[in-house]
């Protein structure tokens with residue numbers, strides 16, 4: 001069993017998807033806690049309703065980013081997680097803390113990284129005239145949304161798509177992408193090596209691709 005701590009700032013649908021998969025016995029993980037930087041985050045309610053520890057700290061109660069992150073990740077460490085999952089966690093994390101969790105922290109981001117790190121990814125994909133959009137799960141490094149990519153899900157951008165319609169079509173794939181990535185880490189099929197992401201002991205030359213059956217496959 002892989003012990004997991006999830007960080008979320010808002011709605012928590014990716015967290016709920018992981019939790020649901022765990023509860024159905026589909027994932028060999030145990031979610032130990034949900035941590036947030038927003039005391040009103042609906043994700044906290046989802047955790048509480050499931051009997052999972054839910055902890056919110058307010059950044060304004062701390063002197064600076066490093067102090068906040070030290071406190072938040074000290075809470076996370078109390079649960080001895082093998083993996084920390086950023087699931088809609090919208091704060092930049094202090095580089096020293098990120099380095100402490102090197103290879104043990106992943107993030108889901110709503111773009112085909114390295115395209116569109118940061119915010120407003122759906123708007124940017126439409127504005128650029130992209131034919132394909134998607135989501136990425138990556139190991140977290142000190143570079144914002146810049147860590148080695150594990151896996152991606154892709155969707156076509158349709159004529160008439162708005163940022164909202166694109167986001168709504170992508171979200172269910174995000175849920176499956178995150179679950180499949182966490183599953184592969186839990187089964188020790190994925191790890192961060194010195195030269196990048198390793199899958200079944202081989203260095204990935206391109207991110208894994210989410211398949212229609214929910215599995216991950218190598219590409220290229």
Ligand code: GAR
Nearest residue numbers: 010011012013014087088108109110
């Ligand atoms: C998701 O779309 C996730 O990819 C995105 O926030 C949303 C959270 O939704 N994350 C980022 O933009 C991180 N840079 P959720 O709270 O329903 O899981």
